[in-house]
Amino acid sequence: MKRALISVYKKNKELLDFSFFLKKKKYEIISTGGTYEFLKKNGLYPINISDVTSFSEILDGRIKSIHPNIYAGILANRSINKHLESIKNNNIKLIDIVLINFYPFNEKKSNKSIKMKSLLEFIDIGGPSLIRAAAKNFHYVTPIIDSNDYESVKKEINYNGFTSLILRQKLAGKAFNFTSNYDYIISKYFLKLKVEKFPKKINLFYEKKMNLPYGENPHQKASFYVDNINKKGSMYNFSQIHGKKISFNNIRDIDIAWKIVNQFYKPTCCIIKHSTPCGVACGNNNVEAFKKAYSADHISSFGGIAAFNTKISYELAIKINNLFLEVIIGPSYDDDSLSILKSKKNLRIISINNPISNKMDYVQVDGGLLVQESDYSNKNDNYKIVTKRNFSNQEIKSIFFAQKVVKFVKSNAIVVASGMQTVGISGGQTNRIWAARQAISRALELKKNKKKLVLVSDAFFPFKDIIDEVANSKLIYAILQPGGSIRDSESINACNNYGIAMAFTGKRYFKH
Template identity: 60%
Template sequence: MKRALISVYNKHKKLIDFVHFLHRKKYQIISTGGTYQYFIENGLSHVKEISKITSFPEILDGRVKTIHPLIYGGILANRNIKQHINSAKKHNIHFIDIVFIECYPFIKKYEDHHDNIRSLIEFIDIGGISLLRAAAKNFFHVTSMIDDRDFELVKNEINFHGSTSLQLRKKLAGKVFNFTSYYDSIISKFFLKEEKFPIYLHESYKKKMELRYGENPHQKAFFYTKNKSYKTNFKQLYGKQLSFNNLRDMDVAWKIVSQFSEPACCIVKHSTPCGVSLGKDGLEAFRKTYETDPVSSFGGILSLNCPLSLELAEKINQIFIELVIVPHCDPHVLKIFHHKKNLRVIQINHSISEKIECVQIDGGLLVQESDSSFHENMNYQIVTENKFSQEEKKYLFFAQRVVKHVKSNAIVIAKGTQTIGISGGQTNRICAVRQAIQQAKRKKEQGLVLVSDAFFPFRDVIDEIARYGKIQSILQPGGSIRDKESIEACNEYGISMAFTGRRSFKH
């Protein structure tokens, strides 16, 4: 007789139907205490409790119930090795052909903020994980299962072939080890949560959705979410399926506006901000942002750190925006977009949680601390004869928060709390400055400020800024061997400049 060992935390009708199927196919069903009782209550009188096989009761509040040679011998025996078969007969061990386990929900409890260590350790599964690993190891003979969505696959093969195929058993074993490594990595992360860079890096992700496509339409893509990452709990309120590029741009756009307590708006295109502004409300912040660069904003990602008003929704409805991110949007406001087939609306109502960043390269990962927000109490040194006014200081720090999200070499020119010239991804500093100035020229504004993500290697940058004639204050890290030349040039032109001593490269 074939045997199936089944033990689950969550009981449901789908499981009852599967057990009925196995019973009809002449499988003896073996089960642990809680699952056994559930089966009996649902009329499955043919199920055998595991303690009747081991002749040993469950002990230690259920911590020990399946760890026994009569169970593991039945799972791990290689039916192609005569010595294994003889040993099983000698010790009255019966082979087990299917193992279906749903482990204690440590992951769910951890994600639900159950951070009390005494409570959480009771949800660390020992027996279930061990049974799964044993069954998966012996996949040549045993079907290991952790997902009730695989019931139909198993049933179909048993119906047509009398047993599962080696190909399916291998696939299911792979799913088991994929799950157990995920499960263990989250437990490890809980115990090492104060360790930012552990010896072994286990970042745990679970597939959340298939994306419309990757960076290009011919590339398939999926979105995997990190456990306990509140950023991934966004809600799509409206629109078609998201793409890989949508999510990349969403990440940049939300990080930028999340830095500000005042109403802020940002429009991002190809992971680069087209414009960023603060306003007295979302409508004003949007107006200033869109005016910055309406050409580049076409088809961009718009992010707000304040609720979407009806009036603002009507304005957005008149232009082509791919995606809108807001912390809140009332249903009646959402109806404004019902004719916008290509627009998506995403709700995110939490702050940025990531403390480290990972970049995949061929053969490994680069891992670093996230670049924390620039704050106004940070030390900076005015190095020129002219000093900053309090207003200029505010505007420079606004631009500084933007520049660290722009690809290097990066320059941001601002008028008040509105960017009017952004340049990123240039291979030299002088070209970055020229491009930002070229954008700023469209606005014909006076009294501008400029922020650079890194030092000026030569005074030609200052000369270029002075030729423009409208920038009166500069903030940059300093640190060039020719800093003195840049300082002297600023003094010649009457421009104030400060060094932060802090570079903000973004590659």
């Protein structure tokens, strides 16, 4: 008679149905303490593992399955006669299925009321050992770690009388993937207590949330994974309320747009196109913010993504619905606004409620991974005025508004702002003067009632030519940049000659 070992923390109807299936197929079922009692209570009469090991559970259940009678039954190579003879001589019976789920360490560690000593009891030892043993011997044993695989196992046993080698190998891979993830969660918890930002080894584990229609381009397959360990971050649990299936590029743009608007306390709108902000503005309400952001670059905004840090109102929905946008993002929506927005069949409507949680950035290169601290922050940086003229109060507000935008523009990045509105954005140029000219030219085209403008750069000016361009605009009178060039004095002297105020932050914001 075939045997199945079942030892689980989560006991539910699915498990019960699968156990009854095994009994119907003439499997003997071996169970540990709690699982044994659960199955027995529900009309199954499994074999208590203590009867197999001839040894009672000890140490409050820490030792119950670790025994040669169990592991030899799982690990025996059935193509080796010596193994089979050893099994027979020791009166050990083979085990054909091992079904395990672990103590929920990840869920319990999130409960701040559980002290470390109690949390240690949720580190599973027997479960990972048993499923690893079964996975190692997948040529003969079926390892089950995921209840989603019950149906596949049942189907093959019904059809063949046993599981196929292909399925067992797949389940073995899932088992090792799960145990490595489980160990990583525990490892990260202990390293975090030591504030180990850059551990000697990095393991990244994410859970697939959805398959995507395609990647950056239609010929590339893609999926979206979330950090299911920390369960934090704006992109962890966003929800799509309406529209076409979300794409790879949509997700990247949503991430950037949401990060930008969440730096501000006032109602803010950010419109993104190809991972680049084309218009950002704050307003007294989100309708005003949208009008300003859209008017900052209505051409580039066509087919873009619009994010808001406040509830989407009916009035805003009316404005949005007259335009072509791919995605709308907000923390919540009025019922009336949804009825308006849903009239467009393809418009993707996204709701996000989680705050930004980025602490580390990961960039994959061929054969390696670059890891750095995140540059995301909604706090103003310190600055030092280096010119004779100082910033006005209004210029300070506009300067630090623009600085929060320039961090998300590809280097070389220049942002020109009028009050709390971008009027010229340029980035991704290999030459900073080109970026400056493009941003200034765009700002002059808008001619926002001749208000004085400010300019922010993500890195220092290598030459004073940018100051000359600023002066020629006759509208820009305040500049913020990191400083640090060997020719800083030339830029400072030029600003003084033109009557332009300039400050250094000592911090650059390259984005590659």
